[in-house]
Amino acid sequence: MIAPEPSVTDVAIVGAGPVGLAAALALADEGFAVTLLGSPDAPRDGRTVALLDGSWRLLETLGVAASLAGKVAPLSVMRLVDDTGSLFRQPPVEFRASEVGLEAFGWNVATTDLVAALSARTAAHPAIVAAPHQVEAAAPADDAVSLRADDGSAFVARLVVGADGRRSPMRRAAGIEAREWTYPQVALTAILGHARDHRDVSTEFHTRAGPCTLVPLPGRRSSLVWMLTQAEAKSVAALDDAGFAGAVEARTHSILGALSVAGPRGAVPMAGLSVDRFGARRVALIGEAAHVFPPIGAQGLNLGLRDVMALRRCLRGAADPGADAVIGAYDRARRTDVRLRTGAVDALNRSLLTDLMPADLLRGAGLLALAKIGPLRRLVMRQGLAGGLSAS
Ligand SMILES: Cc1cc2nc3c(=O)[nH]c(=O)nc-3n(C[C@H](O)[C@H](O)[C@H](O)COP(=O)(O)OP(=O)(O)OC[C@H]3O[C@@H](n4cnc5c(N)ncnc54)[C@H](O)[C@@H]3O)c2cc1C
Structure with a gap:
């Protein structure tokens, strides 16, 4: 049998999760x-993403934000509660978007709704060809990368964007090393209904097993990300919906009144991953193919969308989108932001897991400083939001 002629394209994006769709x-x-x-797919496990201001502006420029109207809730206030029982425990700290001149820090949306909106837009885009197949083989060469999909179709691309998640076959094909680690935690996720209004406030309880966070959704609904030890997560996950809602209510001190489960639930083991380079051999890595860390402070997908913005800038006007100069510029553009976020989230998570006094003291002092020193609080808010890239 004669092999089919490969389809030739400037850019092949491998992986149609939220980051790959946005990159397309x-x-x-x-x-x-x-x-x-x-x-195009997203886990149906009650997971939502809090899209920070810069990510939301990217969705606006991509023509996706308007179709999410009614499905997103603004995050106007972010409240941190030290619930570790530490000797140096501090009162709750509140960050208000209005303090840094914003209406909201961002918008919370179910991942399934986000992927559906992005995928509807890619399907309508005249410059995007969708090939809903798994890539089975990738062979980078000097002038292009050859790809073979599981239906036998073949492609040749001058640039491959690896948006293929944490196991990333494209990362392997490019010969990029990844360092992977695990945490002794599992995140339980759910969509919850509640008796009281959330008033657009997201609350993160810092506990000894990690944060337990309630993030507003439209109406009297919030999403839950509750990090627990593996053994605790197993027993809480085994509860029926009523028992589960009761356990969350107790953990969150009934701040939203009576709770009920209002959507799917999930359990995600916590892991981390970092790469030594963000691109090589005509392959650029974005999203979880390049960085994974626990869901603290709504950073993961926001970082992935900043990869997209950086890649777009590096490619702008390039005659050859996979040239070494383009890949090198992208690699340099992403190093600081990604390492800073991975390090900060890892340090905060580990400081919760230890009950050593120096760590407690430092965390307590940090929270106190954030509560009392307005300029420091505003700096932290801008750092948490920014990542130094605009949506253009
Ligand atoms: C509990 C939880 C809560 C979170 N909350 C937030 C939050 O509030 N804010 C935030 O910014 N981030 C959050 N995150 C992180 C966020 O969910 C991830 O960063 C994001 O989903 C990663 O998207 P991605 O597109 O990079 O990867 P994925 O969603 O994993 O997509 C990768 C895609 O590639 C496909 N693929 C793999 N191999 C191939 C192949 N060979 N061929 C073709 N396709 C392939 C897969 O099928 C998949 O569709 C959270 C994470 C968790 C676990």
């Missing part, structure tokens, strides 16, 4: 012919 739109808008390989 951003690079197609820059005038590149884009092939999107993979089936």
